[in-house]
Each structure stands twice: as C-alpha cells, then as structure tokens.
Amino acid sequence: MMPARKRVAVLGGGYAGMAAAAALARAGLAICVHEAGPVLGGRARRISIDGRDIDNGQHLLIGGYTGLLALMHEVGVDPDTAFLRTPLDLRVLPDFHMRCARLPAPLHLVAALLGVRGLSWRERWALIRAVRGAQSANWQLAADLPVADWLALQAQPAPLVESFWRPMTVAALNTPLETASTQVLFNVLRDSLGGARSASDLLFPRLDFSALLPEAAASYVIAQGGEVRLGSTVRGITRTPQGWRVEEDEFDAVVCALPPHRLDMALADVAAAQPVLSMLADWDYQPIVTLYLQYAADVALPQPMVGVAGGLSQWVFDRNYTHATPGLMAVVLSARGAHSALGQAELTEAIVAELRQHFGWVAPVWTRVIAEKRATFACIPDLQRPANATADPTLWLAGDYTAGDYPATLEGAVRSGLAAARGIIAAI
C-alpha cells in the first residue's frame, strides 16, 4: 500500500501561485489550484479584446530574473525562443541613450556609463559618481530614504534626473521618485547593471503572459496528477483539526497566493493570518496604465522600446518586434501622475498627440486603455513586508508583496512562490 499523497491547496493562479504549485507537484504532493479568473496569470495575463489577444499590461523582464527563467525551463518553455533578448539599451527621447556593450562585467557597465549620449560631461560624471558610490557601498544604504532625496544628496543635475533616474525608477519600482525606496532601487541595480552582463539584458516576451509561465506550469501540475480550477473564487478557508477546508475539500496545507489587497477575502477568519492582515491594512498601491494603439503597418520604432521624457507617455513598445503585429504600439504609464486625472478619451487624445509630436505618427485606427488600479504595492522606504511563513506551519503566503529584495515583479512573485513551497515541504 502506498501512503496517500499529502494534499495542498494553492489559492491564486498568478506567477507566485503557479510557481508554488509546480514546485510542490515536483515534490510529489497532490496540488489543487483555485484561480478566480477565467485564465491563469493574474496581474500578468492574456486578455482578448476586439478579436485581439493582448496582455493586461505590457511587461518587461531582465536577464537577472533567474528564478523565473529556470522555472520556465523546468515546465517546458524555452526562454531562448520565448523572449527577444537584447543587451540593455535605454533610449529616452529627446536625446538620452545608454547602451551596454557586449563586454564582460564590469566593462559592459563602464562602457555604458562612459558612452552615454545626451548628457553633458558634467552630468555624465555625476551619473558615474553616483553609480560608483552605490556600488562601492555594496549597494547597501545605512538608512533607506526616497530616491529623490538620495539624488539630491548626490547632487544629480536636473536633466540627468529627468532623462535617466526618473524613468528608470518609476519603471523598476512603479512608485514616483519622490516616494520610492532607494534601497529597493539599489537591489534592482545590483542584480542588473551591477551583475553579470547578461543580467542587465532586456527580455521582451514573444508569448502572452498566461502562456509564458502559468499555463505551462498548470500542464506540469496536471501531468503530476494535480488539478487546476479556473473560475474558482475562494471566499474563506477554515482550519480543521486535521488541516484545512477549502471550498468543501480537505487539505493538509495551504499556499495563499492572492494579491495583498485580496488576502482578507480568504483569510479573514484565520487566526494565524491576523498579524499579516493588520500589516497590510494601510498599504498603498500604485496603478499602471497600458494604452494600445494600432497604427498603419509601416509605423515602427527603431528598437523594441523607446522612452519619452517630459510628457505623459513613459515607455513606448513596438509589439511587432515580438508579436508579428505591424504598427501595434503599447504605451506604458507607471504609477500615479498627471495622467491619473484624465478620463480614457482625454488620455488617448493626449498620448496620440505626444506620439505624433515625437515620431510623426498620424491617427491610430484602433486604441484601447487598460488601467490596473492596484498594479503593485507602493514601494516606499522601510516598508515592512510579511514573511512567507505564518504562525501556522501549514499556511504559507506567496506573492510579489512578501518580504524580499525586489519591488513587485514577476521575479519577486516566482521567488516567493518557490520559498512558500520549500516551507510547506519542510513542514509536512
């Protein structure tokens, strides 16, 4: 007689939940994923609008996302074909341009900093001084502070702030410069620019975000005898003497991989979760708006992504580089800003005018605004984030918001899911 396999419920089929599910299935546990939505992926998922398959938001990954890349491999998605991979190349209009050369670290960074275009020598030197200073402190601050305050201490000139630090910080942390955590920005820089050359590579997905990892992870879980339930909203779980009751089924352990603002939906009556729910009660969140615009087929960018400083648009992605959709652009507006006060029609009009001014593109034939109101938690200095473990050894948390080095990212979510899985395996 084989002993019955231990059963684990995973609540939420985003990147964190599916990473946990795959790791637990690999360890031989019987997994049941409950996902409320009709597709897997959560905040990084495929949506179908007007007959087009697009994503709920344009995402960008970097070579330093080692946990995510390894997991893709494991569940059968080849990162070499799933991404268009380029060395770091940040072009921000009107004239900033920084490129990493194909040289071994740290020469790639030295060459990138020395070769920056669109800055005066004084500004270039200020950038080198700030990056070198952070690097020689091992990317560690004595006390965290807002990025804007740190930049002021480093005497960073205004044109450098606007063309490099502001777009980079808001893209990496989805939090305005004035309130973003410098320590978390340092962590990102350490593991990208400060790492091996390949760590700073830009990875532009060729697949939609449900296919990139969550659906392949689901196939893997099912192949190991597990189950993935879509449209299954968990409205509360109950501790029983033997384990947990989730939607009429009994489990030995639970990974809660819901977004932080939805945790109370499942855990409101769970004693072990109360400290976490109190910690999260006053968290602030930041939005991300993606505006898709279909132009004529000959409209194109000179590279997959170009930044725009000084207006509403932040980063423009040419989807034709990755999705064979000539003329389809995605404009990303991260965090709260001047655009937040505009309605969808006004915003579209303003962005179309900016793109015409910068690139000369005339009116698009199709547009769509997708606003994710709670795209990420606001990544402010010294934010206390919950651990994966709770007071109950059979209840673990997974998600981009749990304690870790990174802001809310796909890599943070995957690492958190894997950590929760390790915790459960050790516990049961």
Ligand SMILES: Cc1cc2nc3c(=O)[nH]c(=O)nc-3n(C[C@H](O)[C@H](O)[C@H](O)COP(=O)(O)OP(=O)(O)OC[C@H]3O[C@@H](n4cnc5c(N)ncnc54)[C@H](O)[C@@H]3O)c2cc1C
């Ligand atoms: C527009 C946008 C752009 C972004 N850009 C980037 C980027 O460029 N690079 C990057 O690394 N990161 C980016 N991010 C952040 C990244 O998408 C998130 O950090 C990551 O997807 C979070 O994954 P998660 O699994 O922790 O949470 P989620 O994706 O939120 O997963 C939680 C899941 O739980 C489900 N759920 C909720 N309630 C219930 C319930 N009661 N019962 C069952 N299921 C439930 C949800 O439907 C969801 O599928 C972006 C996010 C957005 C929104």
